[in-house]
Amino acid sequence: MTSKPELLAPAGSPESLRAAVQNGAGAVYLGWGDFNARRSAKNFSEEEFKEALVYCHIRGVRVFLTLNTLLTDRELPKALETAREVCRLGVDAILVQDWGLFELLRKSLPDLPLHASTQMSVFTSGGACEMAADGCERIVLARENSAEDTAAICRNCPVEVEVFVHGALCMCYSGQCAMSALIGGRSGNRGRCAQPCRLPYGVNGPAKKDYPLSLKDNCLACELGDMAEMGVACLKMEGRMKRPEYVAIITRIYARLLEEDREPTAAELSELEQAFSRSGFTDWYWQGKHGARMFGTRPENAKDPKELFEAAKSAYEKDDLRTVPVRFTAAIRAGAPCALTAEDGTHAVTVTGPVPEAARNRSLTAEEVADRLKKTGGTAYRCESAEVTVDESLSLPASAVNALRRDALAALTEARTAVPPRRELPLPALPDVDCSESAPALTVSVSTAAQITEGLLACGPARVYVPLEVLAELESLPRADTEWCAILPRIWRDRDEVLLKDWLAHAKELGVSAAAVGNIGQLSILRGLDMALYGDYGLNVFNSWSLVYLRDKGLSSACLSFELRGSQMRDLKKVLPAEAIVYGRLPLMITENCLVQNGCGCRLDRNGPAVPENGPCHRPNFLQDRTGAAFPLLPAYGHRTEVQNSRVLWLADRPDWKRLGLAYARLRFTTESPEECVRVMRAYQEGRPAEGEFTRGLYERGVE
Known part of the structure; x- marks a missing residue:
């Protein structure tokens, strides 16, 4: 029998959490503190978070904390302490993007379940299996994955797969967008996206x-049965920035579809669209389709559906839509303390009360006790059955029976909210290795074969990065005193990997001895090829512990995130030779x-x-x-x-980039002519100022 996927709802505030739980969510995800991808949501205070855990766990709902942003070295200790605290409180899992935090969590909190956030850009079986091997319990796939892609990953990956089924679609692959950061200084990778795509x-x-760039919202309500069949473990709904009423409506409908194993009615689809949409919905990524019909907008003056929202709010505010069924078994015997056992199907607790007295007028009956046990109103529980045994001619005050019921439910609550035992290990020390250099060697990356000229090679780049698809078209490479490095495609699918491996074999025949790794899924393609592996900017290296993680994965150097300030790059402990992009269109x-x-x-x-x-x-x-x-x-x-980017990054006349401890500094050529590539290379060697429009990028101003 196919198991039903878990329904995961957004909780951007305590009220949204209650709306999600009361309408049937199996789990909720929420943010606490400064390190989550929706920092503009209301989120939770420390006390609210503790209350949320109890509220959810009583009702059998799991709670996932989002710590899914990039973190600096200074921020890592606070993020780790947040993780330690929620681990002690009993959080069910943490979603992570940052490789450094991931490394620290799995070493210092080895029993805490970790989920690979969609910000990790996982979209292949190789990437999912890599994260599984590193200890992830669940992989949240890219929203762009089709049904075919997802089914392949479910077949090949030994851990849980989570799929986004409803809500906003980003135009860029999650974790790879720098538009908001570079245009306005608000980084989507840091939870501050200004949504320039809209x-x-x-x-x-x-x-x-x-x-x-404005995609319609995703709606896969008609595909839930197929997802269950292929083994998808969790269905995620987006919306931590949305109103609680929106959360209530989408959760109620999706929960009902899962429970009743059916597709939505026309009325339910209408409610979903009324709750929020951008010119309707799309399911084209799931269908493997692409095109202009996927795009839509929401008018600035769009009004919320007042009646629909009011009905949703009045329903979940009663707080009685979601209760836990309990079976009571009571025994009232002469000469012994009365006893009550409460069972919920998983836990069984027994409490005792006073010894009953002999009846003076009227004897206590089993029916009276059962009626009192059934009065669970105002709690998270409902009495499913009450079996009562009462000896003859006994008396017990109604207050004693009520107290027995309260004590039993309190004990059951304690059992349902108990924190599992988890180890807390000491924080490991950074490796005693220093790969910093007094000045970096210049490397270049090209986008076309025409940019690889004798003039450019004569400038002596230490390394030349060439796209793998460009290398596939070449019959030879020029002789040069440089290291040739293949850039694998940033985005691909399982079905492409046979071709990519053929291209890599051809590249090796040309003399290419290294490969740039821009996605964790590329490691499974490259292992065993006897090529040096260099981390590319797509890995979002933001701190020293990320370098440790990549070093342990076998990489020989790593390109740092271009969202870091120069001073932050300088202060990283270079446990791995570090590279940074110092020129080009980012x-x-x-x-x-x-x-x-x-x-x-x-x-x-x-x-x-x-x-x-x-x-x-x-x-x-x-x-x-x-x-x-x-x-x-x-x-x-x-x-x-x-x-x-509309302007090129130019630092040639600013010598600071030479004093950051970098081993390599990359010139990234995209739209430049072959002649321009040579001019730029010489300008950087000579420290000349820019000609025309340029930007200093984020080296000085950084990002929020």
Whole structure:
């Protein structure tokens, strides 16, 4: 028999938590403190969090804490202490994004269940299995995964798989978006996303009333049966920033669909859309489809459905929609303390009361006792049955029976909310290793074969990064005193891996001896190939402990997150040789949808792994915002799109980047001509100022 998935509801506030629980959630996820991906939600105070745990655990609902943001070295101790405290209180699991926090949690709190947040960008079986091997109990998949992708991961991964079934869709893969950070200094990876994707843009033209980055909300209410069949363990609904009434409505409908094993009615779909939608819903990612019909907006003056919300609120505020069935067994014997056992199907507790007295007038009956035991109103329990044995000619005050019932329910509550035993181990010390350098060697990454010129190689880059799909088209590489490194696609699927391995074999024949790892799932592809592994920016390395984690995974260097300030890069303990991007258009987004295809049509087969170099996606394309800023659009593997920043990062005339302890400093070439690549390389070697518009990135201002 197929088991029903757990229904996981958002709890952005105590009221939303109550709405979720009362309407049938099997678990809730919530934030406490500064380290969660919805820092603008109301979230919970310490006392509210403790109360939430008791409230949920009494009713059989699990509680997951979100600690799913990137953390600096200074923030890690506080985040770890938060984890220790909630572990002691009995939280059921913690969602994590940051590799450093993940490393510390599994070493210092080894019995605390960890869930890999969708911010970890896991979308393949290899990535899921990698996290499972590292101790994750559950993997939250990318929202872009199709039914086919998800079924493959469920078959291949030994741990639980969680899928987003309802709510907002980000345009960029979670964990890979830097648009809000680079444009406004508010990092989505730090829980401060300003949602620039909901603004108007133009593709290859001025922004008017087009919203090419604003996806409709996801709704997979019709797919729950298929998910259960394929082995999905948990269905997650988005909405920690939404109203409690919204949480109540979507939770009630999805819980009912799971319980009754059916698809939604037209009326239920209408309620879901009334509660919140952006021009309706989409299920196209799940169906393996892409295109302009997935996009929609919500008018600024959109009104909440007053009657629907009022009905939802009045229902959950009574706090009696969700009660725990209890079976009572009472024994009232002459000469012995009265006893009451309460059972909930998992726990059984027994309490005792006074010794009954001999009856003076009327004898106590079993029916009277049973009637009093059934009076559980105002509690989280309801009496399912009451079996009472009473000896003849005995008397017991009603107050004693009531006290017996209260004591039994209190004991049952204590059993249901008991904290499991968990070890707390000492915090490990950072390895006594220092891989910092007095000055970094320059490396370069290219996006096209044309950028690999004799002039560029003559400048002596220590390492040249080349996309794997570009290497696949080459018959040879120029002879040069440099290390050739393949950049694997940032996004791919299980079905692509045979081809990727063939391309890697070809790259090795060309003389490529290293690979850039930008996603944890790439490790399973690269192991056994005898190639040096270098961490790329997609891993979001934000602290020293992230370097420790990657060092233990066999990486030989790692590129630091470009959301770090220069001083933060400097202060990291370099237990692994560190690299940073010091020039180039920084990537703002990588999207499953091809923006060129949606905007003006490119008529290419998106099932093809690569985009032909003479295709429309390779011509100069851009996204233009309301200020006139133009963000170049580059084609990415699998007919996806990578959005680049409108201005290049320029630090050549600022020598500070040379004093951060970096082993390598990367020049990232994207839209540059071959000649421009050479000019930039020489400018960095000579420390020249920029020509034209540029940005200092986040090296000085950092992010929230």
